[in-house]
Amino acid sequence: xxxxxxxxxxxxxxxxxxxxxxxxxxxxxxxxxxxxxxxxxxxxxxxxxxxxxxxxxxxxxxxxxxxxxxxxxxxxxxxxxxxxxxxxxxxxxxxxxxxxxxxxxxxxxxxxxxxxxxxxxxxxxxxxxxxxxxxxxxxxxxxxxxxxxxxxxxxxxxxxxxxxxxxxxxxxxxxxxxxxxxxxxxxxxxxxxxxxxxxxxxxxxxxxxxxxxxxxxxxxxxxxxxxxxxxxxxxxxxxxxxxxxxxxxxxxxxxxxxxxxxxxxxxxxxxxxxxxxxxxxxxxxxxxxxxxxxxxxxxxxxxxxxxxxxxxxxxxxxxxxxxxxxxxxxxxxxxxxxxxxxxxxxxxxxxxxxxxxxxxxxxxxxxxxxxxx
Amino acid sequence: xxxxxxxxxxxxxxxxxxxxxxxxxxxxxxxxxxxxxxxxxxxxxxxxxxxxxxxxxxxxxxxxxxxxxxxxxxxxxxxxxxxxxxxxxxxxxxxxxxxxxxxxxxxxxxxxxxxxxxxxxxxxxxxxxxxxxxxxxxxxxxxxxxxxxxxxxxxxxxxxxxxxxxxxxxxxxxxxxxxxxxxxxxxxxxxxxxxxxxxxxxxxxxxxxxxxxxxxxxxxxxxxxxxxxxxxxxxxxxxxxxxxxxxxxxxxxxxxxxxxxxxxxxxxxxxxxxxxxxxxxxxxxxxxxxxxxxxxxxxxxxxxxxxxxxxxxxxxxxxxxxxxxxxxxxxxxxxxxxxxxxxxxxxxxxxxxxxxxxxxxxxxxxxxxxxxxxxxxxxxxxxxxxxxxxxxxxxxxxxxxxxxxxxxxxxxxxxxxxxxxxxxxxxxxxxxxxxxxxxxxxxxxxxxxxxxxxxxxxxxxxxxxxxxxxxxxxxxxxxxxxxxxxxxxxxxxxxxxxxxxxxxxxxxxxxxxxxxxxxxxxxxxxxxxxxxxxxxxx
Numbered sequence: 001x002x003x004x005x006x007x008x009x010x011x012x013x014x015x016x017x018x019x020x021x022x023x024x025x026x027x028x029x030x031x032x033x034x035x036x037x038x039x040x041x042x043x044x045x046x047x048x049x050x051x052x053x054x055x056x057x058x059x060x061x062x063x064x065x066x067x068x069x070x071x072x073x074x075x076x077x078x079x080x081x082x083x084x085x086x087x088x089x090x091x092x093x094x095x096x097x098x099x100x101x102x103x104x105x106x107x108x109x110x111x112x113x114x115x116x117x118x119x120x121x122x123x124x125x126x127x128x129x130x131x132x133x134x135x136x137x138x139x140x141x142x143x144x145x146x147x148x149x150x151x152x153x154x155x156x157x158x159x160x161x162x163x164x165x166x167x168x169x170x171x172x173x174x175x176x177x178x179x180x181x182x183x184x185x186x187x188x189x190x191x192x193x194x195x196x197x198x199x200x201x202x203x204x205x206x207x208x209x210x211x212x213x214x215x216x217x218x219x220x221x222x223x224x225x226x227x228x229x230x231x232x233x234x235x236x237x238x239x240x241x242x243x244x245x246x247x248x249x250x251x252x253x254x255x256x257x258x259x260x261x262x263x264x265x266x267x268x269x270x271x272x273x274x275x276x277x278x279x280x281x282x283x284x285x286x287x288x289x290x291x292x293x294x295x296x297x298x299x300x301x302x303x304x305x306x307x308x309x310x311x312x313x314x315x316x317x318x319x320x321x322x323x324x325x326x327x328x329x330x331x332x333x334x335x336x337x338x339x340x341x342x343x344x345x346x347x348x349x350x351x352x353x354x355x356x357x358x359x360x361x362x363x364x365x366x367x368x369x370x371x372x373x
Numbered sequence: 374x375x376x377x378x379x380x381x382x383x384x385x386x387x388x389x390x391x392x393x394x395x396x397x398x399x400x401x402x403x404x405x406x407x408x409x410x411x412x413x414x415x416x417x418x419x420x421x422x423x424x425x426x427x428x429x430x431x432x433x434x435x436x437x438x439x440x441x442x443x444x445x446x447x448x449x450x451x452x453x454x455x456x457x458x459x460x461x462x463x464x465x466x467x468x469x470x471x472x473x474x475x476x477x478x479x480x481x482x483x484x485x486x487x488x489x490x491x492x493x494x495x496x497x498x499x500x501x502x503x504x505x506x507x508x509x510x511x512x513x514x515x516x517x518x519x520x521x522x523x524x525x526x527x528x529x530x531x532x533x534x535x536x537x538x539x540x541x542x543x544x545x546x547x548x549x550x551x552x553x554x555x556x557x558x559x560x561x562x563x564x565x566x567x568x569x570x571x572x573x574x575x576x577x578x579x580x581x582x583x584x585x586x587x588x589x590x591x592x593x594x595x596x597x598x599x600x601x602x603x604x605x606x607x608x609x610x611x612x613x614x615x616x617x618x619x620x621x622x623x624x625x626x627x628x629x630x631x632x633x634x635x636x637x638x639x640x641x642x643x644x645x646x647x648x649x650x651x652x653x654x655x656x657x658x659x660x661x662x663x664x665x666x667x668x669x670x671x672x673x674x675x676x677x678x679x680x681x682x683x684x685x686x687x688x689x690x691x692x693x694x695x696x697x698x699x700x701x702x703x704x705x706x707x708x709x710x711x712x713x714x715x716x717x718x719x720x721x722x723x724x725x726x727x728x729x730x731x732x733x734x735x736x737x738x739x740x741x742x743x744x745x746x747x748x749x750x751x752x753x754x755x756x757x758x759x760x761x762x763x764x765x766x767x768x769x770x771x772x773x774x775x776x777x778x779x780x781x782x783x784x785x786x787x788x789x790x791x792x793x794x795x796x797x798x799x800x801x802x803x804x805x806x807x808x809x810x811x812x813x814x815x816x817x818x819x820x821x822x823x824x825x826x827x828x829x830x831x832x833x834x835x836x837x838x839x840x841x842x843x844x845x846x847x848x849x850x851x852x853x854x855x856x857x858x859x860x861x862x863x864x865x866x867x868x869x870x871x872x873x874x875x876x877x878x879x880x881x882x883x884x885x886x887x888x889x890x891x892x893x894x895x896x897x898x899x900x901x902x903x904x905x906x907x908x909x910x911x
Binding site: 218219220221223224226227230231233234235236237238239240241 | 706708727728729731732738740742745746747748749750751752756760761763764769772773774776
């Protein structure tokens, strides 16, 4: 399938069709929900649209919400293409954010040209290191990375909570949101669209997307990662070391997540705040799933999810429909995207190519005479 | 009942003339059955009539549609068109369970039994009646086992049984549910010749007791030995039917392929053996000493094995599945680390080297599990063909792949090895089994092969492709490659190998060379020598 995705235009149509039908069905389901609570779905959709794109302020809000999602979705997708299920994007993002904030407020008097990259690099490093441990456990000990990365999330949250509450506590703070001291202006990500929060993190994210896509497609290491990800035993027999690539993609994945955290610190909060991520990592997974982990689809899906989230706030204000409707909508879409078969029938929007054997199970039980047709 | 039919004609077979058939003679009839998967027509207007008490062979190449037809017959698939009759009564086989209710049972090629359950528990899995006690079922299984001579302890865990015993459990299961029609899918693929003969004896006694047997197979000698009727499928149609006594292997093969084929490679062993003795012994390419290999659960599967393969010779490894040959292959190819012993390729110790280092010394590997290790079914033909040399010039620079060279290289291999695919970007998973294996062969045998480890290179591959794969191996041997051939197909080893090493439960049970290489001898050694009787492992 990796190759199919890299084929020219005729496959782009097929790649877009799947998510589009799923999104449409998701909206239909949401409309039914709105009807059930006695509201007008057209009005809700209108409010949602205006909340996301109605004013420059709202557009900026949508883009600002989309930016970290691009990073976290790409982080998940890269790991996934290399056969690793990184459920710890959230934790890697938080660690990256804290480390970048630390670099942001600790260094004084550096020129922005040095301080900014340093801060971003600190974020990437933090995320990569946080992802390294589960990768090593997986390759060395066979520990399931889904479990370990998920657990590392809780450690990351608790650890940064402690750091913010004790060693880096600002005097005189109380309440539920605690923050470190602010980062120096030299580590502030410049806005592309003052006064809004749309910073250079957005083009940086898109640059990462394009780089990831190109490396996966054209580089030797990209080929090897794809082979390890889609057929690990084949890769091993062909002399590609799966373990090394599994550790590699996890570190890249963690670095991307950490960059996302750094972008939030440098572009939105100007400090590390606790609680920090509130679902950025998990929403990133949704974004990646929506486009089948294809890097080039991620920015679009991220803007879509970002628009839903920023639109939901507007919708709640103007129509009194709870913003959690959007959560239900997102969940429905994800279910439709993930569903490949229904009642034994292949769904029309499934992105799985139609092979000779329509029943994967039949194929699996019959490896020697695998054609069966 | 005159059934012989000209194999060349491609039109739908007219229903065979049941002139002599008295009503009710057929245990199973499939009339005008068609089945498509998307654009692929797996079965087209197939009419198959199976006489009660017959042992009816269904033969055909991969993709000929025989497996699909049998899956329709035992209710796994439902036909798009056509009708099925059991004992001349129409039936609607909506699931395997319904088919079992109609007296039709399937014995799968690869056992579908649950290893952690006992024989009785496995057999009762197929019923939906509440189970109060295993005792009556156990007694009945024992009773059936004794009546048919299928000795299996119903309280044993299936995981502890040999492959042949597992197959007996599957057959017992069919008998337990009073199946009158038993379908077997390549039942001898996992058996030694002795075990296969035991199976055939059972099948004959079932037939004598009025049961009807359908047997899917690739192996023509088996068809001649065991069946009473034979039907040949090609391209989704039934193209040839005959009474076995009235036909020949050559006719059947021609019907399968649509052209004449050489069934055996003819070699003059005397001349070759003398030649081998007289020349100075050529360079030893693979040298294995004291090799002990354990499986994933640290159970030793191979015990201090010594083995040499010299340039220009084929050394066959003959063993029943699970006697250490897989571990030997994995150790030699670098996929599994041995616990003891050394492996040298061209004199260099590679015991601790990874597969890439070994490949760079000339190792090539045709893996046994084609869909897992041999190819990446989700990747393109091109991506499959370059694996292993994808990182070096001319296919890649320091970092990047050279797209044009990759394309040219892959297209060249496709043409040279006659891989049938629309273009190099076709998904390998969409190819037939034979073409998949050609992709493997093309990748592994192209250039620079000094040591070829070929594990089951023709398993599940049709006659035409088998012929070309064997020729390819012989060509490489002629060019001075050392070939380690692991095959459960004894005729393949007999035909191709210069020397044979027989493995039994992880140790070398015998070494044969030249004219000593005969199927009977091999079979006996594979069973652990003459001391063990055929059914001793029940």
